[in-house]
Amino acid sequence: MVWIPLSLALMLATGIAIGMQLQSRGPAFLLSPEEALSTEGARHGKLEELLRYIEAKYVDSVDREELIRTAIDHMLENLDPHSTYLSAERVIEEEEKLDGNFEGIGIEFMILDDTIRVVLPVANGPSAKAGILAGDNIITIGDSLVSGVNMETEEIMRRFRGPKDSEIRVGVLRHGEKKLRQISLLRDMIPVESVDAAYMIEPGIGYIRINRFSATTAQEFNTHMKEMVGEQQLKDLILDLRQNPGGYLRAATEILSQFFTEKDKLLVYTQGRTSQRQDYETSGRVLVDIRNVVVLIDEGSASASEILAGAIQDNDRGLILGRRSYGKGLVQEQYQLSDGSAIRLTVARYYIPSGRSIQKPYDDRVAYEHDLEDRLQNGELFIKDSLPDTDTLPFYTLSGRKVYGGGGIYPDVFVPLDTTYQNQAVFQLQAQIPAFVFTRFHQFREKYKGLSLDQFRRQFDGGDELLDDLIRYAIQKGSELDPEEARKVKTQALQLLKSRIAKQLYGNESLYVVLNERDRDVLKALEEIKKPGPLARQ
Numbered sequence: 001m002v003w004i005p006l007s008l009a010l011m012l013a014t015g016i017a018i019g020m021q022l023q024s025r026g027p028a029f030l031l032s033p034e035e036a037l038s039t040e041g042a043r044h045g046k047l048e049e050l051l052r053y054i055e056a057k058y059v060d061s062v063d064r065e066e067l068i069r070t071a072i073d074h075m076l077e078n079l080d081p082h083s084t085y086l087s088a089e090r091v092i093e094e095e096e097k098l099d100g101n102f103e104g105i106g107i108e109f110m111i112l113d114d115t116i117r118v119v120l121p122v123a124n125g126p127s128a129k130a131g132i133l134a135g136d137n138i139i140t141i142g143d144s145l146v147s148g149v150n151m152e153t154e155e156i157m158r159r160f161r162g163p164k165d166s167e168i169r170v171g172v173l174r175h176g177e178k179k180l181r182q183i184s185l186l187r188d189m190i191p192v193e194s195v196d197a198a199y200m201i202e203p204g205i206g207y208i209r210i211n212r213f214s215a216t217t218a219q220e221f222n223t224h225m226k227e228m229v230g231e232q233q234l235k236d237l238i239l240d241l242r243q244n245p246g247g248y249l250r251a252a253t254e255i256l257s258q259f260f261t262e263k264d265k266l267l268v269y270t271q272g273r274t275s276q277r278q279d280y281e282t283s284g285r286v287l288v289d290i291r292n293v294v295v296l297i298d299e300g301s302a303s304a305s306e307i308l309a310g311a312i313q314d315n316d317r318g319l320i321l322g323r324r325s326y327g328k329g330l331v332q333e334q335y336q337l338s339d340g341s342a343i344r345l346t347v348a349r350y351y352i353p354s355g356r357s358i359q360k361p362y363d364d365r366v367a368y369e370h371d372l373e374d375r376l377q378n379g380e381l382f383i384k385d386s387l388p389d390t391d392t393l394p395f396y397t398l399s400g401r402k403v404y405g406g407g408g409i410y411p412d413v414f415v416p417l418d419t420t421y422q423n424q425a426v427f428q429l430q431a432q433i434p435a436f437v438f439t440r441f442h443q444f445r446e447k448y449k450g451l452s453l454d455q456f457r458r459q460f461d462g463g464d465e466l467l468d469d470l471i472r473y474a475i476q477k478g479s480e481l482d483p484e485e486a487r488k489v490k491t492q493a494l495q496l497l498k499s500r501i502a503k504q505l506y507g508n509e510s511l512y513v514v515l516n517e518r519d520r521d522v523l524k525a526l527e528e529i530k531k532p533g534p535l536a537r538q
Helices: 003-023 033-038 040-057 064-077 088-099 126-130 153-160 217-232 249-257 304-314 365-369 371-378 424-439 441-447 453-459 464-476 483-488 490-506 508-515 520-529
Strands: 084-086 101-104 107-112 115-121 137-141 167-173 181-186 188-191 195-202 205-210 236-240 263-271 278-283 293-297 319-322 330-336 342-351
Touching: 040 064, 064 084, 064 342, 084 088, 088 101, 107 153, 107 424, 115 126, 115 424, 115 490, 126 181, 137 153, 195 217, 195 508, 195 520, 205 217, 205 520, 217 249, 236 520, 249 263, 249 278, 249 304, 263 304, 293 304, 293 520, 304 319, 319 520, 365 371, 424 441, 424 464, 424 483, 424 490, 441 490, 453 490, 453 508, 464 483, 464 490, 483 490, 490 508
Parallel strands: 205 236, 236 293, 293 319
Antiparallel strands: 084 342, 101 188, 107 115, 115 137, 137 167, 167 181, 195 205, 263 278, 263 342, 330 342
């Protein structure tokens, strides 16, 4: 059956290529009816003929849509690693992430002991306004029992979501109560924030962590920056882009523009075989005057994250700290198909101001897929001297510093991966911490009642007894954990536990406030910011 998807792939290519041309920004290219029948139209008819023969005569029954999808997948796999097919359902999911909102009731939840537990209601969302609290158990949705029935997370989310202003009723069981509270909610637009944390980490020094670049990211960023300047005299900034996979280029360039007072300074440009060069430049309109900038990157920072870091580096505007970024410098455009599905097709490459491309080679697709694993094995994540020289042609920043291209962004200051958090015992404990914290949530809330986050950070009681309780819980839940090995990672385990308790008590941002207390990259960034002289240096 190998020939079936191969044949379909070849013939589907023509149909999709025509769709690409019709949706491009270039001049329209039309065929006369005669030309269409004799060339592309005839081949498109051949595809339909082939499908009909298979459906009518093939020895076994086949799924027509699955055949077509297999053909599309195979065809795109032969282009580059980032041209891909998205099902209609996946299109909706991706658009929600990048649009920055979805319609629902606004809660973060987990399923624990086959019951929906509210981790946090979204601030100002329908659930919070209706009085649902962290720690509540949701027993019914409408007239349906959802506790103890082994319902999948996807089905629960489907029931929570729905058109704006539509009504949903949930039965909530609160800690210490025996009677269900029947709460009616009106679904609303729920923001999906792309800024995880924005706070003053030290006097005059701000910290902002961005998890992706969505349609709302630049607005979120500017709002937080103005708040920190107005209330706390922000002067220097640590911008955390670790594990940020990218997103909208426009969002990244709008944020970049805030670091440059000059107008029309080149930040990035795109160029492809059929697309002309397009430059993205600074606007010259700066909302906040930031002095020093340190950008944190790692092997999970990709695409728009790398562009932002690369433009800062090429223009000598700040310091790049961490480990070599992912290496994705290809531009995708999304094209809708008739059934609601879509393809993301690579149409151009990104080039940062020095002229270098950040895209790592993908001729060897197996090596490309295993690149991050190879970095771990060859020591690159731990030893600076293991970083590869990917280009023979040098590139230079505005001040003449040599930089590398063709394999991601190389940091100005290398910080190795913290191996103390790579211990197997830490992984096993970390997997159980969210549920463990939830089982003790009411105790923690009572114990730290009335304390501010700063007071909690200072007074947190993370002793041997709490660690032993966590170890026993993990073992009870099936973890193959050696208690003695677990006690050797007490510091790391309790720091993760402390951060999760903070999240439950004080909100999402608090998780990062606590984690950053011992984060090597963040501590090194603070050290670099405090040094005299310009940040951008070798």
